[in-house]
Amino acid sequence: MPVYSEKVMEHFMNPRNVGEIENPDGVGEEGNPICGDMMTFYIKVKDNRLDDVKFKTFGCGAAIAVSSIVSEMARGKTLEEAMKITPRSVADELEGLPKNKFHCSNLGAQALNKAIKDYLSKKKTGGKE
Amino acid sequence: MRKVYLDNASTTPLLPEVREAMIPFLDKVFGNPSSLHDWGDAAREAVEAARTQVAQLIGANAEEIIFTGSGTESNNFAIKGLALAKQNKGKHVVVSAIEHFSVLHSARTLGKWGFELSLVPVDKYGVVDPEDVRKSLRKDTVLVSVMHANGEVGTIEPIQEIAKITRENNVVFHTDAVATAGTIPVDVKELGVDGLSLAGNQFYGPKGVSALWLRKAVRIMPLLDGGVQEGGRRAGTENIPAIVGLGKAAELAKRTMAARIEHLTQLRDRLLNELPGRIDHVVVTGHPQNRLPGNASFCVEFIEGESMLMLLNSKGVAVSSGSACTSRALKASHVLIAMGISHELAQGSLLFSFGLDNTPEDVDYVLEVLPAIVDRLRQMSPLYSKFTKTSKGGE
Numbered sequence: 001m002p003v004y005s006e007k008v009m010e011h012f013m014n015p016r017n018v019g020e021i022e023n024p025d026g027v028g029e030e031g032n033p034i035c036g037d038m039m040t041f042y043i044k045v046k047d048n049r050l051d052d053v054k055f056k057t058f059g060c061g062a063a064i065a066v067s068s069i070v071s072e073m074a075r076g077k078t079l080e081e082a083m084k085i086t087p088r089s090v091a092d093e094l095e096g097l098p099k100n101k102f103h104c105s106n107l108g109a110q111a112l113n114k115a116i117k118d119y120l121s122k123k124k125t126g127g128k129e
Numbered sequence: 130m131r132k133v134y135l136d137n138a139s140t141t142p143l144l145p146e147v148r149e150a151m152i153p154f155l156d157k158v159f160g161n162p163s164s165l166h167d168w169g170d171a172a173r174e175a176v177e178a179a180r181t182q183v184a185q186l187i188g189a190n191a192e193e194i195i196f197t198g199s200g201t202e203s204n205n206f207a208i209k210g211l212a213l214a215k216q217n218k219g220k221h222v223v224v225s226a227i228e229h230f231s232v233l234h235s236a237r238t239l240g241k242w243g244f245e246l247s248l249v250p251v252d253k254y255g256v257v258d259p260e261d262v263r264k265s266l267r268k269d270t271v272l273v274s275v276m277h278a279n280g281e282v283g284t285i286e287p288i289q290e291i292a293k294i295t296r297e298n299n300v301v302f303h304t305d306a307v308a309t310a311g312t313i314p315v316d317v318k319e320l321g322v323d324g325l326s327l328a329g330n331q332f333y334g335p336k337g338v339s340a341l342w343l344r345k346a347v348r349i350m351p352l353l354d355g356g357v358q359e360g361g362r363r364a365g366t367e368n369i370p371a372i373v374g375l376g377k378a379a380e381l382a383k384r385t386m387a388a389r390i391e392h393l394t395q396l397r398d399r400l401l402n403e404l405p406g407r408i409d410h411v412v413v414t415g416h417p418q419n420r421l422p423g424n425a426s427f428c429v430e431f432i433e434g435e436s437m438l439m440l441l442n443s444k445g446v447a448v449s450s451g452s453a454c455t456s457r458a459l460k461a462s463h464v465l466i467a468m469g470i471s472h473e474l475a476q477g478s479l480l481f482s483f484g485l486d487n488t489p490e491d492v493d494y495v496l497e498v499l500p501a502i503v504d505r506l507r508q509m510s511p512l513y514s515k516f517t518k519t520s521k522g523g524e
Contacts (some may be wrong), residue, residue: 013443018509033472033512035453038512039511055271056509056514057509058511058512059436059454060433060436060455061435061436
C-alpha cells in the first residue's frame, strides 16, 4: 500500500460528491488516462457561490481522495474563494500526500479552476447552451 | 476478515521445513566457511550441501552454482559480468523488451560503458520471436539475455529455440529464470543456455539469497572483489542460514513440483476462465496457454490499478498491478506497453499470482468481491461514463 495519511484513506474509502450534475453551470476536465489520472468537475453556481460541486475521477487512491476533498473544500465558497484553492492547500487539507502523488493535488485544483472559468466564460457570453 | 495472499510473484512465504533447516545456522553453527577449523568446516559443509541441492533443481553441476544476494544481483552480475568478460570480442548486447529492470537497467549501464544495446520486441502475448533474436545478432554481439518467463504476465519464452541460434553464432546466452526455477521444470542442459539466474524467495525460500548458474568454462568478470568465496567470482562471507534455506527450498521444489503445478494450474485456470464472465470489459494479458501455472493477469477497462488494489486490500486480498500509479516512477508497466497494450488499458492492470497456500475458496472470494469493487470505481470513472453514453448513443 502506498503510504497515505488517514485522511486520504478516509476520503478514498468514502468519497464525497461523486457523480455528475445535470445541466451544470460549469465543467472542467484535467489530466488524461495516459499520465494516469483524469478528473472531471461539475459545478452549480447560485449568487456567486458554489451551490453544488460533483466529480468523476479515473485514477489512483490519491486522485480519488483529492477529488473528494476539493469538492468538499469548494462547496459553499464564493467563486473568488474557490479559485484560491491551490495544490498545496489541497495536500495540506489531506494531511499530506506522498511526494510522487503530489501532482494529483495539482489536477484537482486545476479541474475545479477550469470548471469555474467555464462558468465565467459562459456567463460573459451570456451563452445558454 | 478473510485474508487472501495472491501476490506470490512478488514473494512467496517461507515453508516451515525451510525455516527449520535454517535455524541451527542462526546461532549454533556460526563459523566462517573460509576458516580452517571445525567451526569453519561445519559452515562450509552446509554451504556445499545447499549448492548441490540448488544444482540438482536445474540439472547442473554443483561447482557451477554461484550464490548471490538476490535475483537482482544475479541478473546484474550476469549482464555486466558476462559482457565485460567478452569485451575484447565486441561490445554489443541483446535483451528482450520485457526483461526485469535488473536486466534492462544493467544493459543500459553497459550502454554508459561503451556497449551498444539491442532490444528484441515481443508479440501481443509477450512472446519473443527467436528469429528476431537472430536478426539482432552482429559480429560484435557478446551476450544475449531473454527471460525464461515473465512474472507479470506469465508468458513462457522459447528459450530452447533461442539457444540454438546463439550456439550457432557462438554468443553467450543468459536467461533470467527467477519466475520459473523452482516453479516449473528447469534443466539447463535441455534449455541450452550458458547462464541462468534464480531466486529463493520465488519458491518458498528465504529472501536475500539467490544464485547464478554459469556453464563450466563460461568466463565472467566479478562485480565484488575480495576473497576467494564462490570460486573467486563473488567475494564476501556467505549468508549461511539463507543459503541453507535456499538449498532446502530447492530440494522441496524438485520433490513436489508436479503436485504444486497441478494445484496452481487449477486455481489459475478457474480465475482466468471465470473472471471475464463476472466483469465486462476485462482482458486477459499474457499467453493464453503457455504461461506460468500460478499467474492470472488481467487489464480491467476504464479504471485504475492502484485504486482496485487498495479496495481489494480493504477486503483482505493482496494483489499487484502494473499501472503507472502503482509504480514509483509513475510509468505504466514496460511489459504491457511492449505487448502493444495502450497506456489507458495498462492503467487497469491486475496481477493475481497463486501460491501453495491458496485454495479454491480463495478464487471464490475474489470472484465475489472484485465485481463490486470494479463497479464502484467505474461509477466514479469519467472514462466509463463517456463509454456508456457513446455506446448507448451509437446503438
